[in-house]
Amino acid sequence: MKSTEIKQEVRIIFKRYLEEHKHRKTPERFAILDEIYNSKGHFDVEALYVQMKNKKYRVSRATLYNTIDLLLACNLIRKHQFGKNMAQFEPSYTNSQHDHIIFTDSGEVQEFCDPRLQLIKKSLEDALGIKILHHSLNFYAVKIDEIESEKD
Amino acid sequence: MKSTEIKQEVRIIFKRYLEEHKHRKTPERFAILDEIYNSKGHFDVEALYVQMKNKKYRVSRATLYNTIDLLLACNLIRKHQFGKNMAQFEPSYTNSQHDHIIFTDSGEVQEFCDPRLQLIKKSLEDALGIKILHHSLNFYAVKIDEIESEKD
DNA sequence: GTGTATGCAAACAATTTGCACGGAC
DNA sequence: GTCCGTGCAAATTGTTTGCATACAC
Numbered sequence A, B: 001m002k003s004t005e006i007k008q009e010v011r012i013i014f015k016r017y018l019e020e021h022k023h024r025k026t027p028e029r030f031a032i033l034d035e036i037y038n039s040k041g042h043f044d045v046e047a048l049y050v051q052m053k054n055k056k057y058r059v060s061r062a063t064l065y066n067t068i069d070l071l072l073a074c075n076l077i078r079k080h081q082f083g084k085n086m087a088q089f090e091p092s093y094t095n096s097q098h099d100h101i102i103f104t105d106s107g108e109v110q111e112f113c114d115p116r117l118q119l120i121k122k123s124l125e126d127a128l129g130i131k132i133l134h135h136s137l138n139f140y141a142v143k144i145d146e147i148e149s150e151k152d
Numbered sequence C: 001g002t003g004t005a006t007g008c009a010a011a012c013a014a015t016t017t018g019c020a021c022g023g024a025c
Numbered sequence D: 001g002t003c004c005g006t007g008c009a010a011a012t013t014g015t016t017t018g019c020a021t022a023c024a025c
Helices: A003-020 A027-039 A045-054 A061-073 A116-128 A144-150 B003-020 B027-039 B045-054 B061-073 B116-128 B144-150
Strands: A077-081 A087-091 A099-103 A109-112 A130-143 B077-081 B087-091 B099-103 B109-112 B130-143
Touching: A003 A027, A003 A061, A027 A045, A027 A061, A027 A087, A045 A061, A061 A077, A077 A130, A099 B130, A116 A130, A116 B116, A116 B130, A130 A144, A130 B099, A130 B116, B003 B027, B003 B061, B027 B045, B027 B061, B027 B087, B045 B061, B061 B077, B077 B130, B116 B130, B130 B144
Parallel strands: A099 A130, B099 B130
Antiparallel strands: A077 A087, A099 A109, A130 B130, B077 B087, B099 B109
8 A cells, every 4th residue: 555545544544533533623633643644653742743843833742642642542553652751652554563672772663573472462361361452562672783892 | 488588688689789889778778678578569659658658667759769779770679661650660589570461440460471472582682683681561451250240 | 077868849851731712613 | 603622831740850968988
């Protein structure tokens, strides 16, 4: 699916969600959605705020937080809490579930997916009689070659 | 190992750590360590503060945070970030590595350990040429019988 | 005696809330 | 015309910092 098609599609999903829940379809809300789906990748609220400020659009942080809640509710973005003050979001449409490796020195985030996690999840659900709603798996790592070069 | 032996042991480890790093062995620091190892289980800073206040001991939050940093540094406690404002700690001596299931309705935390996680970790390290320092795996779940009873 | 650790209160950063105005309906 | 959503600034929460005093060394 082309990038322009995706952007079109998520606007429709958002529009439908807002209508169904009797929320107003304000230009701010669609501008924020556009901005998020224009850049892809992970972002935090402050970065999004600055990014939109630098472009044409002027939104308050309050509106960003408000809209992000709506986008989370209709599953157009996902939230990740990488650490106390390291909340990040990412667009989730046509973007399959995955987990994260956070490089502790640079803050860089890399995605991965390992099917064995689903086996662990299934085992737990069966063994404990629970329903797992979602999960968070983060590995905090450093790159080997960077360890080597630090030895100089 | 008996509970009293553990408490004795961790005091010795902490004492050694403080000496090696030229930190003072203040009564507050040992009182905090004792309090943590008296109750075991997960705790957050506020709960620890209230708990100590209710007993004999009067410590400031600043000292709690300071001491917790020291205890983290010498691996006598572990920190878990279950959500933005849900940082919890737990004593880690004679307490093997494990992961957590957080029940989203009650906030209850249950521990589990699945060896397959180590396989995932190993695969990633080998495939990507990285060294994983630590990880965080949390499942957010509800109990099945509670789902059923909600249907009433 | 020196200088680090403490308690307190003020500072902080990320998020939230309250309020008056503006625009979606 | 209603009243929800906005921008702004003030409030809030968990944590950190600054400063004067206390006490470990």
